[in-house]
Amino acid sequence: MLLALAWKNIWRNKNRSLIVVLAIAFGLWGGLFSGGLMVSMGESMVNSAIDRDLAHIQIHNPRYDENNDIKQFIPDPEKVFAVLKKEPDILAFSARTRFLGMASSATSSYPVHITGIDPEQEKKVTTLSEKIIEGDYFVTEHGISIVIGKKLAKRLKLRLHSKMVLGFEGLNGDLINIACRVVGIYKTESSMFDEMNVFLNQKYLFDVLDTQPIYHEIAIRSPNAEVVAALTLKLKKQFPALKVESWKERAPEIAFISDLMIQYTYLFLVFILFAVLFGITNTMLMSVIDRIRELGMLIAIGMKRVKIFSMILLETLLLSFTGGLLGIILGMGTIAIFSHVGINLSVFEASLESFGSSSILYPVLPAEMYVILTILIVATANIAALMPAWKAIRLEPAKAIRSY
Amino acid sequence: MALIEIEHLDKIYNTTAVPVKALNDVTLQFERGEFTSVVGPSGSGKTTFLNMVGGLDRPTKGKIVIDGTNLAELKGSKLVEFRLHHIGFVFQAFNLIPVFTALENVEFIMLLQGISKEERQKRAIELLEAVGLGDRIHSRPGQLSGGQQQRVAVARALASKPEFVLADEPTANLDSKSAEDLLTLMEELNREYQTTFIFSTHDPRVIKRARRIVTLCDGKVEKDETV
Ligand SMILES: Nc1ncnc2c1ncn2[C@@H]1O[C@H](COP(=O)(O)OP(=O)(O)OP(=O)(O)O)[C@@H](O)[C@H]1O
Ligand SMILES: [Mg+2]
Numbered sequence: 001m002l003l004a005l006a007w008k009n010i011w012r013n014k015n016r017s018l019i020v021v022l023a024i025a026f027g028l029w030g031g032l033f034s035g036g037l038m039v040s041m042g043e044s045m046v047n048s049a050i051d052r053d054l055a056h057i058q059i060h061n062p063r064y065d066e067n068n069d070i071k072q073f074i075p076d077p078e079k080v081f082a083v084l085k086k087e088p089d090i091l092a093f094s095a096r097t098r099f100l101g102m103a104s105s106a107t108s109s110y111p112v113h114i115t116g117i118d119p120e121q122e123k124k125v126t127t128l129s130e131k132i133i134e135g136d137y138f139v140t141e142h143g144i145s146i147v148i149g150k151k152l153a154k155r156l157k158l159r160l161h162s163k164m165v166l167g168f169e170g171l172n173g174d175l176i177n178i179a180c181r182v183v184g185i186y187k188t189e190s191s192m193f194d195e196m197n198v199f200l201n202q203k204y205l206f207d208v209l210d211t212q213p214i215y216h217e218i219a220i221r222s223p224n225a226e227v228v229a230a231l232t233l234k235l236k237k238q239f240p241a242l243k244v245e246s247w248k249e250r251a252p253e254i255a256f257i258s259d260l261m262i263q264y265t266y267l268f269l270v271f272i273l274f275a276v277l278f279g280i281t282n283t284m285l286m287s288v289i290d291r292i293r294e295l296g297m298l299i300a301i302g303m304k305r306v307k308i309f310s311m312i313l314l315e316t317l318l319l320s321f322t323g324g325l326l327g328i329i330l331g332m333g334t335i336a337i338f339s340h341v342g343i344n345l346s347v348f349e350a351s352l353e354s355f356g357s358s359s360i361l362y363p364v365l366p367a368e369m370y371v372i373l374t375i376l377i378v379a380t381a382n383i384a385a386l387m388p389a390w391k392a393i394r395l396e397p398a399k400a401i402r403s404y
Numbered sequence: 405m406a407l408i409e410i411e412h413l414d415k416i417y418n419t420t421a422v423p424v425k426a427l428n429d430v431t432l433q434f435e436r437g438e439f440t441s442v443v444g445p446s447g448s449g450k451t452t453f454l455n456m457v458g459g460l461d462r463p464t465k466g467k468i469v470i471d472g473t474n475l476a477e478l479k480g481s482k483l484v485e486f487r488l489h490h491i492g493f494v495f496q497a498f499n500l501i502p503v504f505t506a507l508e509n510v511e512f513i514m515l516l517q518g519i520s521k522e523e524r525q526k527r528a529i530e531l532l533e534a535v536g537l538g539d540r541i542h543s544r545p546g547q548l549s550g551g552q553q554q555r556v557a558v559a560r561a562l563a564s565k566p567e568f569v570l571a572d573e574p575t576a577n578l579d580s581k582s583a584e585d586l587l588t589l590m591e592e593l594n595r596e597y598q599t600t601f602i603f604s605t606h607d608p609r610v611i612k613r614a615r616r617i618v619t620l621c622d623g624k625v626e627k628d629e630t631v
Contacts, residue, residue, distance in 0.1 A: 001508070001515050008503035293498040300460055300495075302488020302564070303516055304481050398461035401495055402451070 002307070006314040010322075013287065017319060020276075020283045024323025025330060027272040028373070032331025035265030036363030037343070042261030043364065044357040046247075048189040049254050051127045053197070054247045055094070055219035056228045057235065062243045064216055068113070070099040071171060073214040074242065080218065083238055089231045091223040092124035095215040097202045101168030103148070105156035110195070112152065114166055116202030125221045128186060128199065135160045135184035144204045146180035149194025150187040158182055166198070171209055178208055190356035254356075262366065269373055273380045276323075280381065284316050284388035295392050296400020305393040312392050316385035317378065324377040328370060335363045405472065406433040407567060407600060408457060413466035415452050415623070426452040427463070428623040434568070434602060439594045441614035442604040449623040450604035451572050457602070458491050458570045459483050471567055488516055492561030492569035494603075496576045499557035500545040506532055506556045507541040513564045531559040535589055551582030555589060562593065568600035575610055587613045 010017050050056065059080065064072040074080065077095060084093050097116035102109050119138040123129045128147075129137040138145060146166070148158065158164055162182045170176045180200060188194055206213055220235075222228055232246040248255040288295065295308060342360045345352060349359040415427040426449045434440065442450050455461040457468060459475050468475045470490060478486050487493075500509045510528035519527075532541050535555040537548075545553050554574055561569045571590075575583035587610055593599050605611060619627040 001512065005501070005504065005512075012503060294501065297493075297495060297498055298501075299484065300458070300487065301493050301513055301516075301560070302484055304484050306481070307516070396461070398455045401460075401498070 002311060003314065006311055006318055009287070009291075009311075009315050010319050013290070016283055016286065020279050020319060021323040021326065023279050024276050024320060024377075025326035027276050028269070028324060028327025029330040029334070031265070031269045031272045032327065032365065032373075033334050033363065035268060035369070036331070036335040036338075036365045037361055038261040038265055039365055040339075040361045040363045041352070041355070041357045042258035044189070044361060045355060046254055046258045048356055048358055049251060050247055052131075052188045052190065052193060053126055053128075053219070054251055054254075055125050056222045056225070056247055057220040057232050058245050058247075058250050059218040059220070059235070059239065060216065060243045060245075062241070064243070068098070068100045068216075070169060070209075070216075073097075073216050074218065077213070077215045077218075080239065080242070084218070084220065087231070087235075089222050089224070089227045091221045092121065093218055093220040094118065094121040094125040096122075096217040096219060097205050097214060098216045099168060101166050103152065103156060103198055104165045104167065105158050105162065107157050108155070110152060110155055112166075113197050114168060114205075115197060115199050116205040117199055118202060122199075125219050128188075131186040131188050132184045133187045135182070137184055138201060139183055142181075144178060144180040144200060145183040147184040147186060147199045148182055149197060150185050151191045151195035152198065153182070153185050155195065160185060171211060171214075176208055178204070189353055189358045191353045193356070257355075262369070265365070265369065266372070269376065273376055277380050277384050280316060280320055280384035281387055283319070284312065284385060285391065287315070288312065288388045288392045292395060292400050296395050296397045299395060300397035300401060309389045309393050312389035313382065313385045316388070317381045320377055320381035320384065324374070328373065331365075332370070335365060338363050407436045407438075407471055408432075408434040409467075409469040410457070411467045413453075413456060413468070414464045415449075415456060415461075416464045426623050427456070430466070430620075430623070430625055432618065432625065432628070434600065436567075436600055437594070437598045438568075438600050438602070438616060439591065439614060440602045440616040440618060441611050442602065442618045442620060443606070443611055444620035444626070446606070448620040450620055452623075453620065454570050454572045454602070454604055458493060459487050488513070488564060490567045492564060492566035494554065494557045494561050494569060494571035494574045496573045499560070500553060502545050505542045505544050506537060506548065506559075509545070509556055510560045510563050513560055517564055527563060528559070531563055532556070534562075534593070535559045549582070551578050551585060554578065554582075554586050558586070558589065558593070562597075562599065568602060571601065571603035573604055573606070575605060575607055580609065583607060583610060 059074065061072040061074050081095070084090055094117060099114055101112060101114040103112045132147070133150065137147065146164065153159065156164065160182055163179060164182060165177055165179055167175060167177045186194065222231055228246050232244060236244045299305065299308065339362045342362050344360050346359045352359045410430060410432045413427050413430040414425070417424040417426055430453065442453060444450055456463050459478070473486065475483065501512065504512065507528050510531055511524045514524040514527065529541060532538060535558055537552060537555055540548060540552065545556070548556065575586055578586065590601050591613065594601055611617060614631070616630045617627070618625060
């Protein structure tokens with residue numbers, strides 16, 4: 001009956017309550033939706049980094065990261081491959097020959113990561129093959145074929161079928177220059193990556209280096225993102241002499257930004273609720289002032305102040321919850337719709353790409369965010385109710401009733 | 405022992421520039437089953453007096469003992485609880501919760517007393533029938549006339565089974581016909597259930613229905629006559 005009374009009391013002044021309900025609803029709707037966009041941007045950054053190059057787990061020679069030296073390759077790679085092949089949680093892996101070098105065209109040159117891959121294996125681990133916008137993903141042409149990023153092509157003024165030169169230090173310290181022909185130009189979500197990475201078939205590299213196959217990096221893809229942490233741990237134990245890292249360890253900045261997006265969303269929602277708090281307090285305060293005589297009458301006939309307090313609190317909770325629920329439904333609804341359709345933000349493509357995020361976003365929010373938001377709404381309502389409820393219980397019945 | 409014993413009651417309001425002595429050495433007793441009117445000119449202290457007896461305000465000096473309980477000894481929520489169980493109130497206006505129906509209004513006070521749903525409803529319907537509103541139990545105050553609203557208030561006051569009912573100018577907002585009807589109802593309830601009524605009024609037609617008339621003047625008991 002007290003609940004019914006509280007609910008009915010809210011709607012005594014329909015406009016006033018509706019305004020605050022809508023303020024809460026639209027505030028949260030906006031907060032949730034933009035949060036969904038931010039979080040999806042973070043996820044897009046993570047996923048594109050994983051799909052582009054990072055994969056789920058990487059293995060290196062522990063000294064490789066010092067300066068990406070060509071001599072710091074993985075010893076006994078065949079043994080490692082044998083173990084990886086038997087691991088059920090590994091979908092595929094790509095062993096890469098990767099070191100620093102200089103890419104030069106007739107006009108200029110630029111430092112790059114030179115990556116020798118087995119095109120078939122790489123295809124199973126990353127999406128490079130799908131990112132080719134001109135030419136093909138490795139066709140056997142006469143000479144050494146190379147696939148370069150669009151940004152680098154622009155910088156070096158290279159086009160499809162152009163010739164270019166790669167320079168790098170060999171295993172014995174000699175400077176080696178090889179002439180290559182551009183057979184494919186790719187474009188990923190990250191323009192920075194596109195500028196700094198060139199790919200060629202590793203068998204050419206083994207030839208010019210005059211060596212047995214050597215590998216600097218093994219990129220591993222798992223069928224299931226959830227097992228990555230456990231799998232990393234397992235591989236770390238299996239290869240104590242090698243550096244085994246999950247994508248989070250390998251690229252902490254990306255993991256960090258993705259987490260940051262979630263934290264930003266929380267912060268954003270807290271700000272919105274904080275603003276809304278004043279609206280709720282104001283509405284409830286007016287509602288208490290409008291009812292001074294009635295509240296005085298209730299205290300007079302024997303309604304205890306604790307009950308009066310609970311009634312005002314309950315009214316505030318119901319009011320906030322109506323708005324909160326509406327906002328959550330609107331937010332969840334729009335997020336659900338756009339998570340299928342996607343939002344095309346190609347207008348901001350350039351800036352999104354410098355973050356390494358796709359320009360088509362599929363907004364998402366972690367489910368626990370809705371739970372925490374609900375708790376936040378309850379907390380907000382409680383704080384908002386304090387002043388009005390306090391005012392109500394301090395009424396002296398004799399005075400309150402006399403005031404007509 | 406009398407139901408209500410009042411000794412040397414003073415009430416001074418200090419809220420104004422010049423303190424107002426609204427009650428001046430009032431000593432009175434009320435017995436069970438009384439039907440008493442407190443009268444006097446405007447500003448004579450009727451409302452102040454009823455507020456003191458009803459435990460809505462504290463006297464400056466003096467003692468009020470209701471059925472053996474000294475009101476001065478009841479602190480905070482104890483006093484609220486005492487009002488809930490021992491005193492029924494009918495005010496001049498704003499007696500009812502506007503969003504509740506007549507039935508819910510009468511039920512609500514029993515809810516505060518912790519009475520079960522079935523008993524609440526049964527008693528509320530009985531009382532509303534007793535005040536002649538058996539067919540309007542689902543009407544909200546806004547859909548009832550002033551007289552009908554006051555009848556609901558009387559039913560609500562009786563619902564908590566109080567020792568006595570205090571009514572401060574219950575007929576002030578009513579036309580003479582409704583005022584007469586309300587008085588008739590109160591008289592009937594007084595006769596049938598021995599409910600004690602103490603009410604204040606200006607209205608001569610209401611005064612003449614009382615069986616005891618206490619006249620206040622400048623906060624003093626000027627006359628106390630039984631008819
Ligand atoms: N809260 C207050 N502060 C100061 N003075 C007050 C207060 N309440 C009442 N008074 C004064 O006390 C005196 C008695 O007032 P009270 O309301 O009890 O009279 P009353 O007999 O009920 O009058 P009425 O017939 O007009 O209702 C008046 O002089 C009034 O101005
Ligand atoms: Mg008065």
